[in-house]
Amino acid sequence: MNESKICATCGTKYPVKYLGNSCLICEDDRQYVPLDGQKWTSSVEIIQKHAVKIKKLKANLFELVVDPVFAIGQRAILVVSQSGNILWDCIPLLDKKTVAFINEKGGLQAITISHPHYYSNMKDWAETFDCPIFLPNSEQDFIVNPSDKIQFWKDDLVDFWDGIQLIRIGGHFPGSSVLLLPNTNRKRIVLCGDTFNLSLSMKHFSVMYSYPNRIPLLIKEIDEIKKKMQHIDFDEIYGFWPYQNLLNKPKKILMESLERYK
Ligand SMILES: [Zn+2]
Numbered sequence: 001m002n003e004s005k006i007c008a009t010c011g012t013k014y015p016v017k018y019l020g021n022s023c024l025i026c027e028d029d030r031q032y033v034p035l036d037g038q039k040w041t042s043s044v045e046i047i048q049k050h051a052v053k054i055k056k057l058k059a060n061l062f063e064l065v066v067d068p069v070f071a072i073g074q075r076a077i078l079v080v081s082q083s084g085n086i087l088w089d090c091i092p093l094l095d096k097k098t099v100a101f102i103n104e105k106g107g108l109q110a111i112t113i114s115h116p117h118y119y120s121n122m123k124d125w126a127e128t129f130d131c132p133i134f135l136p137n138s139e140q141d142f143i144v145n146p147s148d149k150i151q152f153w154k155d156d157l158v159d160f161w162d163g164i165q166l167i168r169i170g171g172h173f174p175g176s177s178v179l180l181l182p183n184t185n186r187k188r189i190v191l192c193g194d195t196f197n198l199s200l201s202m203k204h205f206s207v208m209y210s211y212p213n214r215i216p217l218l219i220k221e222i223d224e225i226k227k228k229m230q231h232i233d234f235d236e237i238y239g240f241w242p243y244q245n246l247l248n249k250p251k252k253i254l255m256e257s258l259e260r261y262k
């Protein structure tokens, strides 16, 4: 294969010069290598069978997913904001239709990603839209395709424009974060990736070191998450799966879920 390899299990894109046969993200104990071994694909192969499906969640929020589902299957969310749009999380396919759609909405001023499982082909997105990617310096070792578009942050908070804040929560990864959008149509919104994982019942969140491998967090880490979330008020929360839109009492449900960890 003369083009960049993309891990078929997690969707992470490696540079052309990468000659290894293992995926750093999947070898980590928060992910997994399939029983039948490491599999690779490429952008060319993905685009033959998949497209990006765009769905309007709210006037200023658009969900982007690879359809049919590929690899982890997370969504990215385009946040349209007056002083500059932000892409929250990343998906491993960027097609022409999506580029046109985002440009029509004003392009991207920044990309922020909750944690390394969604770094995917972030370099392609950043180069296409000529914008920085904000990543916590605690996760530098998981960047397999370095880019001069990456800007590291090290504190617990990045203040963007229009009151938008990137907040480090920790847990799943030390730098696992959420994006807080204040007063969006009078609703405060949290985009959480899988920093919190909303159940299919829509009544519980789990917080884990590894979701696919069922590895819990230490109680002291849960306590840290509780302390942080107590201070963040929000009316709606959007997780990494497309069904995870919780618009009714999300903070109550989150805090009650965290209380179950003792
Ligand atoms: Zn992988």
Ligand SMILES: [Zn+2]
Pocket: 115, 117, 172, 194
């Ligand atoms: Zn994850």
